[in-house]
Amino acid sequence: MARSLLFPEFKIERDKERCIACQVCVRQCANDVHEGSDTEDTVVSQEEKCVGCQRCVNLCPTNALTVQTRKDGFRPNGNWEDRHLRGIYKQAETGGILLTGMGCDRLYPVYWDHLLLNASQVTNPSIDPLREPIELTTYLGKKEEKLDIHWEGDSPVVRTRLAPQLGLEVPVIFSAMSYGSISYNAFRSLAEAAREAGTFCNSGEGGLHPDFYPFGENIIVQVASGRFGVHRDYLRVAAAVEIKIGQGAKPGIGGHLPGEKVSKEISRTRKIPLESDAISPAPHHDIYSIEDLERLVFAIKEAINYEKPVAVKIAAVHNVAAIASGVVRAGADIVTIDGIRGGTGAAPQVIRDNVGIPIELALAQVDERLRLEGIRHHSSLLIAGGIRSSADVIKAIALGADAVYVGTAALVGLGCHLCQKCYTGKCNWGIATQDPVLTKRLNPNIGRRRLVNLLRAWAFEIKEMLGGMGVNAIESLRGNREHLRAVGLSREECSVLGVKAAGEGW
Amino acid sequence: MKHIKIHEEYCIGCRLCEINCLVKHSHTGKIIKAFKEESPRAFPRIRVEEEGCLSFALQCRHCEDAPCVENCMTGAMRRDKENATVLCDEEKCVGCWMCIMSCPCGVIKREKKTRRIASKCDLCGGVDEPVCVAHCPNEALTYE
Ligand code: SF4
Ligand code: SF4
Ligand code: SF4
Ligand code: SF4
Ligand code: SF4
Numbered sequence: 196m197a198r199s200l201l202f203p204e205f206k207i208e209r210d211k212e213r214c215i216a217c218q219v220c221v222r223q224c225a226n227d228v229h230e231g232s233d234t235e236d237t238v239v240s241q242e243e244k245c246v247g248c249q250r251c252v253n254l255c256p257t258n259a260l261t262v263q264t265r266k267d268g269f270r271p272n273g274n275w276e277d278r279h280l281r282g283i284y285k286q287a288e289t290g291g292i293l294l295t296g297m298g299c300d301r302l303y304p305v306y307w308d309h310l311l312l313n314a315s316q317v318t319n320p321s322i323d324p325l326r327e328p329i330e331l332t333t334y335l336g337k338k339e340e341k342l343d344i345h346w347e348g349d350s351p352v353v354r355t356r357l358a359p360q361l362g363l364e365v366p367v368i369f370s371a372m373s374y375g376s377i378s379y380n381a382f383r384s385l386a387e388a389a390r391e392a393g394t395f396c397n398s399g400e401g402g403l404h405p406d407f408y409p410f411g412e413n414i415i416v417q418v419a420s421g422r423f424g425v426h427r428d429y430l431r432v433a434a435a436v437e438i439k440i441g442q443g444a445k446p447g448i449g450g451h452l453p454g455e456k457v458s459k460e461i462s463r464t465r466k467i468p469l470e471s472d473a474i475s476p477a478p479h480h481d482i483y484s485i486e487d488l489e490r491l492v493f494a495i496k497e498a499i500n501y502e503k504p505v506a507v508k509i510a511a512v513h514n515v516a517a518i519a520s521g522v523v524r525a526g527a528d529i530v531t532i533d534g535i536r537g538g539t540g541a542a543p544q545v546i547r548d549n550v551g552i553p554i555e556l557a558l559a560q561v562d563e564r565l566r567l568e569g570i571r572h573h574s575s576l577l578i579a580g581g582i583r584s585s586a587d588v589i590k591a592i593a594l595g596a597d598a599v600y601v602g603t604a605a606l607v608g609l610g611c612h613l614c615q616k617c618y619t620g621k622c623n624w625g626i627a628t629q630d631p632v633l634t635k636r637l638n639p640n641i642g643r644r645r646l647v648n649l650l651r652a653w654a655f656e657i658k659e660m661l662g663g664m665g666v667n668a669i670e671s672l673r674g675n676r677e678h679l680r681a682v683g684l685s686r687e688e689c690s691v692l693g694v695k696a697a698g699e700g701w
Numbered sequence: 702m703k704h705i706k707i708h709e710e711y712c713i714g715c716r717l718c719e720i721n722c723l724v725k726h727s728h729t730g731k732i733i734k735a736f737k738e739e740s741p742r743a744f745p746r747i748r749v750e751e752e753g754c755l756s757f758a759l760q761c762r763h764c765e766d767a768p769c770v771e772n773c774m775t776g777a778m779r780r781d782k783e784n785a786t787v788l789c790d791e792e793k794c795v796g797c798w799m800c801i802m803s804c805p806c807g808v809i810k811r812e813k814k815t816r817r818i819a820s821k822c823d824l825c826g827g828v829d830e831p832v833c834v835a836h837c838p839n840e841a842l843t844y845e
Contacts, residue, residue: 212733215720215732215733215737217716217736219715219716222714222715222716223713254838256717256732257732635712635713636713638839
């Protein structure tokens with residue numbers, strides 16, 4: 196066999212003074228990197244297969260292990276980075292598309308990091324969130340233009356039929372991750388945490404396992420191009436339905452869950468034969484125009500009796516503002532926009548890293564366009580793709596979002612170390628896998644607790660920041676870009692974001 | 702009395718419970734020394750059983766009507782008056798292994814060198830949280 200030109204990406208160091216040869220690392224690495232010996236107190240490692248997930252490092256009881264990125268040793272070359280060489284070596288070897296997982300990891304500007312928040316001084320008082328209530332409750336759905344209020348004696352009666360709303364206690368929702376792409380325990384952690392924290396999780400396009408029907412009030416179900424697991428009860432049990440047109444990590448292409456992952460439970464959930472490939476086509480084959488989309492939106496609204504909001508999810512692409520406007524006009528109660536840094540269980544690397552635009556720019560443009568057209572209140576804006584902290588959340592809201600989706604951040608909360616190998620099905624953290632040896636590594640009781648903690652911590656931080664600005668309700672911040680200033684951005688970028696440069700006053 | 706509960710659905714077979722039980726019953730109580738310097742090496746009073754993708758850690762259940770206590774002819778195996786745990790008095794043990802034969806869970810091990818039995822969970826001597834529970838990374842053992 197011709198020798199592979201690929202070289203290990205990681206370097207494993209085992210401190211001989213500390214290693215007690217307990218073989219915990221051996222048992223934890225699903226990639227069989229470490230090898231113990233029955234007769235001798237030694238453990239050795241074969242670095243080629245290491246993906247840098249840090250599972251072994253985390254569990255080693257003596258801190259004997261370090262797993263580091265390996266210096267490649269190529270002659271430095273500003274044009275040819277090691278990832279280019281690596282990619283070519285691999286493709287010359289396999290002849291295939293390079294696959295990857297999670298979101299784009301390229302160094303495109305992260306606009307959140309170029310936006311700064313405002314605070315009150317002298318002329319407007321700040322608020323102490325420990326003393327005064329600060330409201331984070333958010334309602335997603337179509338808002339009425341005007342209310343028809345009728346007085347019956349002294350008491351007002353609202354006559355307008357209000358559109359259905361999703362009520363969130365924190366403006367953060369767990370984004371679409373299907374049972375299939377993630378494990379049962381990971382999904383259970385998300386569903387239980389959503390219920391406890393007063394928010395929602397999204398079923399992804401994989402249908403809903405019967406065990407999760409009782410969580411319906413906190414689940415948004417997805418209808419995607421494959422229509423897996425979509426049926427009357429699926430639509431009716433959920434709090435909202437989301438039509439997925441595109442995904443930030445792979446705009447314009449479909450999905451593929453390999454047959455090996457279609458276990459008994461997954462085949463039952465997706466309503467497809469055991470071990471058959473689950474292929475989501477790139478487009479919905481019944482949607483080729485805004486009018487077609489409108490038909491599906493209303494077909495779903497009919498099916499759920501107009502009792503719950505219907506969302507439409509699109510990827511942030513170049514013409515996103517015009518597309519979003521069409522989506523609003525098609526009757527979507529919520530428009531979800533997923534930016535280039537949005538995660539995925541599997542995508543061609545070339546698509547993930549090169550297609551789409553950052554969510555910050557897309558959000559600013561969509562919000563502005565909908566306002567100019569006078570239809571911003573017809574839909575709520577939910578954004579996704581690269582929210583990493585409470586600061587990102589509050590900046591997104593100031594930029595015009597109603598709420599945000601977090602996917603990667605939630606998985607990191609569950610233990611994900613961003614090794615980007617989700618597509619291999621061998622997630623050592625028990626998240627992106629269906630292997631029964633690995634899935635039990637995620638105890639959903641721990642998972643739920645960690646996610647609830649995360650949302651609680653973010654909610655506290657958001658309240659602190661709001662209080663500092665002298666704003667006592669997140670609603671009052673929405674789309675208020677005067678609370679944002681840009682640093683290190685060009686005029687064009689500031690104008691696309693609709694944000695003034697730092698230093699400019701009102 | 703509190704018991705150690707086993708949640709096999711979350712046991713990841715890492716054996717950190719075994720490792721830490723050993724450390725707890727070593728002379729120094731320090732993990733690196735317990736493994737690298739102490740001789741004879743202490744041994745764990747908990748054992749991880751594994752088959753296929755199922756694994757769980759088992760230790761003395763401190764049974765209500767403990768057959769090992771009943772069958773011990775010297776009275777070495779006894780129930781502690783204070784906290785109701787089943788303990789073995791190593792001084793009194795003569796190594797007849799009746800306890801080993803009568804334990805329905807197979808969790809008593811022989812101390813090979815002295816022929817005496819010794820290896821049995823003592824609930825870490827009555828601490829608030831036994832070491833195996835505290836070190837289980839996935840809460841597959843709980844003390845309740
Ligand atoms: S887990 Fe740590 S101490 Fe145990 S064998 Fe591996 S490197 Fe050594
Ligand atoms: S793949 Fe993960 S568990 Fe395996 S050696 Fe590398 S870092 Fe450790
Ligand atoms: S989910 Fe698992 S496989 Fe995917 S990046 Fe995170 S740790 Fe790696
Ligand atoms: S309770 Fe203590 S003695 Fe008993 S098995 Fe656990 S660690 Fe060992
Ligand atoms: S420490 Fe916990 S998860 Fe690991 S083997 Fe023991 S019981 Fe199982």
